[in-house]
Amino acid sequence: MTKLANEAAVVADGDLYRAAPKIYPRETDGRFQRLRKAAVIVLLGLYYVMPWMTWNGRQAVLFDLPARKFYILGLTFWPQDFFYLSWLLILAGLSLFFFTAVAGRLWCGYACPQTVWTEVFLWMERWTEGDRARRMKLDAAPWSAEKVARKGGKHLLWIVFALWTGFTFVGFFTPIRELGPRVLALSLGPWETFWTLFYSFATWGNAGHLREQVCKYMCPYARFQGAMFDPNTLIIAYDTARGEPRGSRRKGSDYKAAGLGDCIDCTFCVQVCPTGIDIRDGLQYECIACGACIDACDAVMDKVAYPRGLIRYATEESLAGRPSHLLRPRVIIYGLLLAAGFVGFGWSVTHRLPLIVDVVRDRNALYRVAGDGAIENAYTLKIMNKADAVRSFRVTLEEELEEEGEDEASVKLAGGAPLEVTVQAGEVLAVPVTLRAPAGHIHGRADVEFIVEAVDEPGVHYEAESRFFGPSS
Amino acid sequence: MRPPDPAPLPAVQRWGAVVWPSFFAAAVATMVFFAMFDPAELSRIAWVGVELDRKWGYTIGFFLFWICTFSSSLFTSLLLRGRG
Numbered sequence A: 001m002t003k004l005a006n007e008a009a010v011v012a013d014g015d016l017y018r019a020a021p022k023i024y025p026r027e028t029d030g031r032f033q034r035l036r037k038a039a040v041i042v043l044l045g046l047y048y049v050m051p052w053m054t055w056n057g058r059q060a061v062l063f064d065l066p067a068r069k070f071y072i073l074g075l076t077f078w079p080q081d082f083f084y085l086s087w088l089l090i091l092a093g094l095s096l097f098f099f100t101a102v103a104g105r106l107w108c109g110y111a112c113p114q115t116v117w118t119e120v121f122l123w124m125e126r127w128t129e130g131d132r133a134r135r136m137k138l139d140a141a142p143w144s145a146e147k148v149a150r151k152g153g154k155h156l157l158w159i160v161f162a163l164w165t166g167f168t169f170v171g172f173f174t175p176i177r178e179l180g181p182r183v184l185a186l187s188l189g190p191w192e193t194f195w196t197l198f199y200s201f202a203t204w205g206n207a208g209h210l211r212e213q214v215c216k217y218m219c220p221y222a223r224f225q226g227a228m229f230d231p232n233t234l235i236i237a238y239d240t241a242r243g244e245p246r247g248s249r250r251k252g253s254d255y256k257a258a259g260l261g262d263c264i265d266c267t268f269c270v271q272v273c274p275t276g277i278d279i280r281d282g283l284q285y286e287c288i289a290c291g292a293c294i295d296a297c298d299a300v301m302d303k304v305a306y307p308r309g310l311i312r313y314a315t316e317e318s319l320a321g322r323p324s325h326l327l328r329p330r331v332i333i334y335g336l337l338l339a340a341g342f343v344g345f346g347w348s349v350t351h352r353l354p355l356i357v358d359v360v361r362d363r364n365a366l367y368r369v370a371g372d373g374a375i376e377n378a379y380t381l382k383i384m385n386k387a388d389a390v391r392s393f394r395v396t397l398e399e400e401l402e403e404e405g406e407d408e409a410s411v412k413l414a415g416g417a418p419l420e421v422t423v424q425a426g427e428v429l430a431v432p433v434t435l436r437a438p439a440g441h442i443h444g445r446a447d448v449e450f451i452v453e454a455v456d457e458p459g460v461h462y463e464a465e466s467r468f469f470g471p472s473s
Numbered sequence B: 001m002r003p004p005d006p007a008p009l010p011a012v013q014r015w016g017a018v019v020w021p022s023f024f025a026a027a028v029a030t031m032v033f034f035a036m037f038d039p040a041e042l043s044r045i046a047w048v049g050v051e052l053d054r055k056w057g058y059t060i061g062f063f064l065f066w067i068c069t070f071s072s073s074l075f076t077s078l079l080l081r082g083r084g
Helices: A002-009 A030-053 A078-101 A106-111 A113-129 A132-140 A145-171 A174-185 A192-211 A212-218 A220-228 A292-301 A329-350 A401-404 B010-037 B039-045 B054-080
Strands: A061-064 A070-072 A074-079 A235-238 A309-313 A355-361 A374-385 A391-399 A417-424 A428-437 A444-453 A462-471
Touching: A030 A106, A030 A145, A030 A174, A030 A292, A070 A309, A074 A078, A078 A106, A078 A220, A078 B010, A106 A113, A106 A220, A113 A132, A113 A145, A113 A192, A113 A212, A113 B054, A132 A145, A145 A174, A145 A192, A192 A212, A192 B054, A212 B010, A235 A329, A235 A417, A292 A309, A355 A444, A355 A462, A374 A391, A374 A417, A374 A444, A374 A462, A391 A428, A428 A444, B010 B054, B039 B054
Parallel strands: none
Antiparallel strands: A061 A070, A070 A074, A235 A309, A355 A374, A374 A428, A391 A417, A391 A444, A444 A462
């Protein structure tokens, strides 16, 4: 195929895109395409199936925003566990650095929701509109019954799939088994309706229409990938030394004698590229490392009986004929940080204290003077039982403060004896508590510390600090 | 590596560059904010006499954040536009 035909493949589209020509990726098969397909099936499979799975009688993964609790398999996360989410995001960032340093944009090629959903939308386009040549012909052709049917069918598939995606998204936040029947009964609340439509619209727009433009113009990762690459990073590369000078040749001819390289200039690598670049121009920020050009080129090399790998995963070093190193300082440091981060995260999540206590002082009065002249302060203890079982807790005051001063030791629980309360599984109990100090002992401010401990579990123990106020003189 | 195209961005890309980062920033801000503050409590102490449940709290909070970040991104894009 000539350069001209290749350019004709790029047809200017309507207003929405203006300068951006529509790309018709040619279909190809091979190792990397099968790997990508597997990644799509696993990742989207997880996305669409997960909300339907149950764990101990409740949705296995449910981000229950109205109740402010996240359920992930056997774990329950509270707003107070936000720290774990930040930690997880930091680990995700580090993983991205690590994998990018080792093998380039693996994330883009295999895991990014944008490319994964785009792939599925492309499949649907192929089912309805046919392969690349047919799609280009169809777009160029005047409107006909067939064109309406094919385009209509595509959009119908897209919209149904996008709506299902939006529905699933909301199903992560609202129990999906109750959501389904409510959709059928058309009795969704405004909140669910809005987010279903919003997420559907975003999926349809990003995966159906914007596609590679999201990667090229909206994604920050593509712009700073250069900072994460080094000469030992695996990238998808065209072997210029082997391929050039490119050119067409007669089958079985002695092309080397004619001064030609291994590239037969079939432009298949360009036609299969979902971002419309020519990998033979070198590494470009548009490349999402999907490997389609490798598969296409390998297939052509097989056909003309040249060795595979004219386009392949290679490092800059190896292309220059030098040895490449996998283990280098940046990879080792990222790797160690990641390992430590994941181990720490795992340990920390499984050793979380199933109890949180917040102390809220009575906001209406600093203190109250009782009939006998004693000073009283009122508090509300919010005792959160994060365990999956009912628990009894004992509330006492820290006694060791005695060492700091006689006066502070005079502050006691108003009832004298320790309080005992029972909190249901996963519930927050507000316990009013009054502290009391005999007249004349506390002037100004004193520190107090509440101790809440599970009656039957010695390890479950929480200390919460607060203040006790008395008259200033 | 070839640097990104310096030519002026088509409309869809310019809007993408405003909508998307502002959406992302608003999502992060919403997450951090509501992890610390319970919208039900906020609704209780607000002087606006409307009883809002948490879902509405989150939704309104998200869009408030988005309006702020969107305006800021839009303003930046206007400032960065060439004089031509």
